[in-house]
Amino acid sequence: MAKTDPARTTKERQSKAEKGAADPLPASLTKSDYQELLLQLYLARYFDVRLIKEKKRGRLRGTLYSSHNQEAILVGSLFGLRPTDWISPIHRDMPAFFLKDMRAGWSNPNRSGMSIEEVCGQVWGKVGSPGRARDNWSHIGSTKHKIIHSTSMLAGTIPAACGVVLADRLDGKDSVALTFNGEGSTAQGVFHEAINFASVHKLPVVTIVENNQWAFGTPAHLEYALEDFARRADGYGIPGLIADGQDVIDVYEKVSEAVAWARSGKGPSIVECKSFRAYGHGDHDDDRAAKYRPKDEVKAGRSRDPIGIMKEKMIELGYLSQKEAEKYPVEGKGANDLTDEDFPKQVVEYLAKGVEFAIASPVPPPEEGAMWVFREVE
Amino acid sequence: MALIENTEKVNYLNALREAIFEEFELNENFIAIGEDIGLLGGAFGVTDGLQARFGTDRVYDAPISEATIVGTACGLCLNGKRAMVEMQFIDFISCGFDQIVNMVATYHYRTAGEVSIPMVIRGPAGAYGGGALYHSQMNEAWFANSPGLKIVCPSTPADAKGLLKSALRDPNPVIFYEIKELYRKRQIEEPVERGDASLVPLGKAKVRREGSDVTIVTYGQNVYHCLDAANNLKAEGFEAEVIDLRTLVPLDKQTVIESMTKTNRLVVVNEAPRTCGFAGEVLANVAEEAFELLDAPPVRISRMDTPVPWAKPLEMHVLPSVESITEAALRTCRY
Incomplete structure (x- = not known):
């Protein structure tokens, strides 16, 4: 794989694209793409903020694993996918369920991603969700939308990702699977097994490592002994890319490169997205995380807000004025300091539809708890 | 083909x-x-x-x-x-x-x-x-x-x-x-x-040997041990019915219970360890659903709660055998 030239700036790439130069790298983004990406970042942030508030008010069951400060990884990696591609998000990736194939139109009923209604139905534990609220929020999925259901056993969906794309390949389709993993899950045996298997069979599986520096209460230096986790790829004979997980454009470019590599039949790769977990492991852990993580580290880790970074890029490119950039100043702020007024109207209204649907949807009848263990034999 | x-x-x-x-x-x-x-x-x-x-x-x-x-x-x-x-x-x-x-x-x-x-x-x-x-x-x-x-x-x-x-x-x-x-x-x-x-359907047990004095329920390799034990029992004047479960999940309880309406006695044999082994599950089902049919305490014959050792005397010692099945079934018949 051609390594991305680190000296190449967004501006250079953009100007090259505008001149119509042939670019071997992923399709260059237009102004409206940038605007859409920024809006998606706002949506992912707002979804998280809203859930934190709902959870604090005692309206939701279960645990919230905040994706705050890691939105660029989800938005950037999903933006270049095709509707026919597969993903396997994990617990911290809730926005991924509705961000998949969002370019087909946020409310397009035919897009290859979940509707906000389905996702909210699940969060609120209602029957109007895929799976009828049988497993918790973060484990939803939909084979129809090509989203693999995860379990709590992390890295456990990488083998399934191998299987779905192998099936597609046998059927003559060129789909790619993106698997999402925290850096903590990379120590699981199955992480090694599955990537080894994918590399042996040159399967189009891109393993995204959301390196947020903390696996629950264990810091990264106690999880693996590499400076850059991406170097682990060398052992499998596959490319290992490093993306700035706070920079949605960099994530988009690196993941798109990996996806193009996979789709062309060259096999799997690992994309390490360097980031930082904003809060505790789950909302139950926020208070303790404030103690077990050094204050300076948290301050530095949260200083590079993906929304702020995207705004700077857009200002640099002339896609956003300073005044527009100041209109929704959510960057650097926690959920408690934000209200609906801080977010673009389109984002607030979109989620409102989902929440409204979820609240109106009934809870599952108790007897469903005993159903669907087996499929009846026809 | x-x-x-x-x-x-x-x-x-x-x-x-x-x-x-x-x-x-x-x-x-x-x-x-x-x-x-x-x-x-x-x-x-x-x-x-x-x-x-x-x-x-x-x-x-x-x-x-x-x-x-x-x-x-x-x-x-x-x-x-x-x-x-x-x-x-x-x-x-x-x-x-x-x-x-x-x-x-x-x-x-x-x-x-x-x-x-x-x-x-x-x-x-x-x-x-x-x-x-x-x-x-x-x-x-x-x-x-x-x-x-x-x-x-x-x-x-x-x-x-x-x-x-x-x-x-x-x-x-x-x-x-x-x-x-x-x-x-x-x-x-x-x-x-x-x-x-x-084709053989899942979930249906098979009666391998008919008999009216004791029901011996088993599966896998133990089927043959149980059939040999049934021959030993015959020499002692007892006719054992041997049921091969074939499928454990779903379990064909009906065939077991029907057999017990004839025999009123139950021995369950498996080669897995005793504690929480499948034989115990069969026994529990019978105890819950056919307690009235039992004329003798139901019996489990299983591997001891050990791994499977290598040397032959050790391996045979911990596993169910024709002898151990015969003996248990006889005790049940004579209860």
Whole structure:
């Protein structure tokens, strides 16, 4: 794989694209793409903020694993996918369920991603969700939308990702699977097994490592002994890319490169997205995380807000004025300091539809708890 | 398709092989994946010739990665395929345990019936052959305690073929215990049907020997120990009914209870460890649903709560034997 030239700036790439130069790298983004990406970042942030508030008010069951400060990884990696591609998000990736194939139109009923209604139905534990609220929020999925259901056993969906794309390949389709993993899950045996298997069979599986520096209460230096986790790829004979997980454009470019590599039949790769977990492991852990993580580290880790970074890029490119950039100043702020007024109207209204649907949807009848263990034999 | 030259009598292994070839022929969505199953044809030869016949796109030699073998098969099933996974020894299934009980077994439940995983995980199982701790296990109880998995264990060539075909057609994941000591056992060779005529439904027990004095319930290799014990009992004047469960999940309680209406006595035999072994499950079901039928305390005969040791005297000491079954059944009959 051609390594991305680190000296190449967004501006250079953009100007090259505008001149119509042939670019071997992923399709260059237009102004409206940038605007859409920024809006998606706002949506992912707002979804998280809203859930934190709902959870604090005692309206939701279960645990919230905040994706705050890691939105660029989800938005950037999903933006270049095709509707026919597969993903396997994990617990911290809730926005991924509705961000998949969002370019087909946020409310397009035919897009290859979940509707906000389905996702909210699940969060609120209602029957109007895929799976009828049988497993918790973060484990939803939909084979129809090509989203693999995860379990709590992390890295456990990488083998399934191998299987779905192998099936597609046998059927003559060129789909790619993106698997999402925290850096903590990379120590699981199955992480090694599955990537080894994918590399042996040159399967189009891109393993995204959301390196947020903390696996629950264990810091990264106690999880693996590499400076850059991406170097682990060398052992499998596959490319290992490093993306700035706070920079949605960099994530988009690196993941798109990996996806193009996979789709062309060259096999799997690992994309390490360097980031930082904003809060505790789950909302139950926020208070303790404030103690077990050094204050300076948290301050530095949260200083590079993906929304702020995207705004700077857009200002640099002339896609956003300073005044527009100041209109929704959510960057650097926690959920408690934000209200609906801080977010673009389109984002607030979109989620409102989902929440409204979820609240109106009934809870599952108790007897469903005993159903669907087996499929009846026809 | 003439896989077997001698059409009169087929051994247990070739019966399995015939089932796999027939189903792979009928349904091109079947993919096989396992260790050494392609080029080599399997450690015991159950898949001998399968890759040559159906190609490397349908028969995969996997690295030694049981979790990924099962998980990849799960992904294949999520996307329109059917999968047959071979565990080189059923003992190695522990390395794929999480994928089986958490990913595969629960998929239909988690998705409220949207997605089922049509997967068979099969492999050689059982003791009595000097396989020692890690080539002798019967670990069916682990999976019986994991909702969402069917469990099958045939004891004859005809059942091996018929049950495997049914398992391969089932929409649910099935763990299929093949008794490796029976693979090439000459004494049990028998004619098997071809095609659909050979099908044996899952969930139906079979009465192997009729009798009216005691019901002996078992499966797998112990079927033969129980039949020998029944001959011993006959010499003592008692007629034992021997029931081969064939499928553990779903359990055919009805056949057991019907037999007990005649015999009013129950002995359950399995070669797995005693505590939380499947024999205990059969006993519990009878105690709950047919307590009034019991004229004597029901009895479990199982392996002691030990691993399977290697040296022959040690192995035989901890496992059920014709003698231990005979003795227990006699005590029950004379109670």
